[in-house]
Amino acid sequence: MIDVNEIIKYSKNLKLLYVEDNPEARDMTVSILEDFFDDITLAYDGEDGLDKFKNNKYDLILTDINMPNLNGLDMIEKIKDIDSDVFIVILSAHNEDDFFIRSIKLGVDAYLLKPIDIDQFCMMVQKIVQKYKYQEEAKLNLHFLEEYKKAINKSSLVSKADKNGIITYVNKPFCEISKYKESELLGQKHNIVRYPDNPKSIFEDMWNTIRIKKQSWQGIIRNKTKDGKSYYVDTLVMPILDPQNNIVEYISLRNDITAVMNPLKQLKEAINNAFDPILIYFKIDKFDLIEDFYDHEMIEKIENKIFDFLYKELSLKYKFDTLYKLDNGEFALILEKNVYMADEKEFTDNLKQFQEFIKDNKISLDSIEYNVSMLISLSYEKEKILESVKLGMKKLLKSRRDFIIANNFAAIEQNKVKENMKTISMINVAISQQKIISYFQPIIDNNTKEIVKYESLVRLIDENDKVLSPFFFLETAKKSNQYLKITNIVLEHSFTMLKNCNYDISINLSAIDIEQKSTRNKVLELLEQNKDLASRVVFELLEDESVKDLKIVKQFISKVKSYGVKIAIDDFGAGYSNYERLLEYQPDILKIDGCLIRDIATNSYSHSVVKSIVTFAKEQNIQTIAEFIENETIFDVVKSLGVDFSQGYYFGKPEDINLLK
Numbered sequence: 001m002i003d004v005n006e007i008i009k010y011s012k013n014l015k016l017l018y019v020e021d022n023p024e025a026r027d028m029t030v031s032i033l034e035d036f037f038d039d040i041t042l043a044y045d046g047e048d049g050l051d052k053f054k055n056n057k058y059d060l061i062l063t064d065i066n067m068p069n070l071n072g073l074d075m076i077e078k079i080k081d082i083d084s085d086v087f088i089v090i091l092s093a094h095n096e097d098d099f100f101i102r103s104i105k106l107g108v109d110a111y112l113l114k115p116i117d118i119d120q121f122c123m124m125v126q127k128i129v130q131k132y133k134y135q136e137e138a139k140l141n142l143h144f145l146e147e148y149k150k151a152i153n154k155s156s157l158v159s160k161a162d163k164n165g166i167i168t169y170v171n172k173p174f175c176e177i178s179k180y181k182e183s184e185l186l187g188q189k190h191n192i193v194r195y196p197d198n199p200k201s202i203f204e205d206m207w208n209t210i211r212i213k214k215q216s217w218q219g220i221i222r223n224k225t226k227d228g229k230s231y232y233v234d235t236l237v238m239p240i241l242d243p244q245n246n247i248v249e250y251i252s253l254r255n256d257i258t259a260v261m262n263p264l265k266q267l268k269e270a271i272n273n274a275f276d277p278i279l280i281y282f283k284i285d286k287f288d289l290i291e292d293f294y295d296h297e298m299i300e301k302i303e304n305k306i307f308d309f310l311y312k313e314l315s316l317k318y319k320f321d322t323l324y325k326l327d328n329g330e331f332a333l334i335l336e337k338n339v340y341m342a343d344e345k346e347f348t349d350n351l352k353q354f355q356e357f358i359k360d361n362k363i364s365l366d367s368i369e370y371n372v373s374m375l376i377s378l379s380y381e382k383e384k385i386l387e388s389v390k391l392g393m394k395k396l397l398k399s400r401r402d403f404i405i406a407n408n409f410a411a412i413e414q415n416k417v418k419e420n421m422k423t424i425s426m427i428n429v430a431i432s433q434q435k436i437i438s439y440f441q442p443i444i445d446n447n448t449k450e451i452v453k454y455e456s457l458v459r460l461i462d463e464n465d466k467v468l469s470p471f472f473f474l475e476t477a478k479k480s481n482q483y484l485k486i487t488n489i490v491l492e493h494s495f496t497m498l499k500n501c502n503y504d505i506s507i508n509l510s511a512i513d514i515e516q517k518s519t520r521n522k523v524l525e526l527l528e529q530n531k532d533l534a535s536r537v538v539f540e541l542l543e544d545e546s547v548k549d550l551k552i553v554k555q556f557i558s559k560v561k562s563y564g565v566k567i568a569i570d571d572f573g574a575g576y577s578n579y580e581r582l583l584e585y586q587p588d589i590l591k592i593d594g595c596l597i598r599d600i601a602t603n604s605y606s607h608s609v610v611k612s613i614v615t616f617a618k619e620q621n622i623q624t625i626a627e628f629i630e631n632e633t634i635f636d637v638v639k640s641l642g643v644d645f646s647q648g649y650y651f652g653k654p655e656d657i658n659l660l661k
Contacts, residue, residue: 004122008036010129015039017056019049019063019072020091029091029116033062036125046070053079058086060128065092065099073099076106087128091116157233157254163247165189177256179226190252195222195230196296210239210250220257230327231258267324267332271386276337278380280351281389282310284329285373285402298366303329305363306372317354330393337380351376352403377406384410423476426462431485435461438493439654443506443625443647446639453504453538455647456494457654458486478512487513488522495526498533506538506568514541514556515549523556527563535564541585542570550584557585568625573613582620590617592643594628601633607641614642 016037020026021044033040041056043049047069053061061079065072076088090103093114103111110124157177160169170185178185178193185192202219209217216238224230233254239247258265271277284290284306290299303325310331311323318340324332341347355376362369377392379385391413392406430436436458443453460468477483487509494507513519527534539560541553557567568589569581573596592613596606610626617624626638629648638646 007122007126007129010133011036011125012038014059014128014132015041015057017041017043017049017052017058017061017063019043019046019061019067019075021045021064021067025064025114029062032116032118032121046072046075050075050078054082059132061086061088062091063088065090065094073102073106076103076108080106087131089124157252157256159185159190159252159254161190161250161252163249165250167192168249174254177225177231178223184226193223193225195224199300200297206237210237211247214239214241214245214247221254230262231256232262233257263324263326266322267326267334268386270322270324270334271382274334274336274382276380277382277385278335278337278341278347278378279385279389280333280335281377281393282331282333283375283377283393283396285375287329290329301365302363302370305365305370307331309361309363309372310358310374313354313358317350332389341380348378348405351378355403373402375402377404379406379409381407383408384414387413420476420479423473424480424482427460427473427477427480427482427486429463430460431482431489436486436489437461437467437656438490438497439467439656440497440505441647441654442652443504443645444651446635446644446646449651451503451652452645453506454497454501455506455540455654456490456497456508458490459654483512484516484519487519491522491526495530495533498530498536504536504538504566506540508540508542508570510542511548511553514553520552520556523560527560527565531563535566537563538566538568538589540568540570540591541587554584571627573609582622587622589623589625591625591627591647597626597628597634597638597648598630601637607637610638610643611641618642 014037016033016039018026018030018033018040020029020042026042030040030042037060041052041058043052045067046063049061049063050070061076063072063075067075072090072092076090079086079088084107088106088108089110089112090099090108091112091114092099095113100111110127112120112124154173156171157174158169158171159167159174161167167185167188167190170182175182175185180192202221206217206219209215216236218234218236220232221235222230222232234257236253238251238253240249240251242248271279284303290302294302306329307323307325314320314323314333318333318335320333320335322334326332355374358372358374361372363372364370375393375396377389377396379388379392381388387410388406388408391409392404395406395409396402396404427436437460439457439459440454441457442451443455444450445452458470458474460473462468474483474486477486491507494505498505509519509523523539527537537560541557561567566588567585568591569585569587570591571593572590573593590613592610596610598606600606600610614624616622623644624642625645625647626634626643627647629635629638629646629650631650634648635646635650
């Protein structure tokens, strides 16, 4: 039974637009409507009704069909184009099939026949009231959902993905922890933040649960930030289903548990809490080769297998709480110094024996046998003990040794940093006070013993007016932006010298110089300004293993040679210098490294190497210069071998540019 009073209680709050062209029918219907609605707007035909709807907001439209200017059905069609959700009721004397069919197609909510039937009208109003009650409840629920969303956004990392796993939404905390912008994440798959060494089985299980079983999945996943750092999240992934149980999208809620899961953080805490620890750092030998050869899943298996092996064998020798599995094939162990180091030599000898023991063992994994070989760095000086063992491991990797005691390495490194800062400060002062200067050392023709060239050599005058060679500042300068400033100063000095003498001037350039566009431009600018002198310029390409872009170096050589510049390879015959560089650089001059010249009079090996270099150079029409000619005996030997030029203290030390003008 319909409760009219309950209906009226809600209907009084609704706005009604009533469209009727017949005055008598309109007046009679209004008298009924006024019992149900307080806010009634009258329209006198379809056109008038449409205009009023455009300018006002209504909850309900009640309309006749046959009206002048614009009939009711045409008016409804236009109104639906504006607001498809508005509730529309037809009140008409016509009950023809055509009217019913079209009204259904237009989405009319009810069709009442004139004269109005009160019971039928009450049922219609009840239907409208229920609709708006549901809408109000939906708004309230939506409000609560928004409040819940705010709470979740503050406490969780939230993302949504479509049916194909493409990210469609991420919240602010998700962006903050991953260090990606929202625009960088939307449209991507979640593997953009997935750390590579997660076992594939995790994601196979997850997709089987959420896609096939259509159930929620929960687990711990290791993710990575944009800059490659890892973090751990406790993850809940839930499929969102429609009423037909079809998956619409997926939502993921994550909580950052990095502080709990990160083994390095656990290790640091353990070190801080240890009274007098010995920290032993293990690293899988040649781990970089493993990374190149295997995929991430296999690497994880290898690490886990070696971890299990190490844990088992170490447990037989030592008592400890945890073996920490770190990144990059590294493991760490803390022992108590007062228990195990009554005798330091005995302890380290035992550890070396253990290292040899594990070398003789192999692990089997998926039909692959892998030798267990470990690098070991240890320290028992508690101050910065972790930093020290890491520095020790770096030294092992550089030296190819496999065992090191790294006590106080961090303190030593810190002192180096302090010295570097002092050197950088000294360089800054020297640059600002124009105390970066150039010295020039003569190069003589071996046949005439006459000076034919000068090499430009940088010097620094310190605060005590002491002249320092590059050994004391240049490597430090390379680690800052000061190096390029020094190069520019040397270039300016060298070209000034070029203008003030009639000799060739050799200028040292490294790969760092050439790969810098600003330095290349500076060189070309000076050559362009001094075209008539460019044929007396020699660029000595310094020995350097860190060439990043050989193409740029070769293009630079080709460009400067077009000005008549000659190219020399410095320190040839030692270090990284080799005959392959000749093919790349096509030099005009080879400067034979001083380590081959110093003892050439007494060392048959040096004599043979220099002889072969000179023979090769003459065949290729390349000139040669011998460095470090310190006495007449050495000069006589290099001259007899056919070396073209000599440079060294026997003929002249580097001198101040001002003395050579």
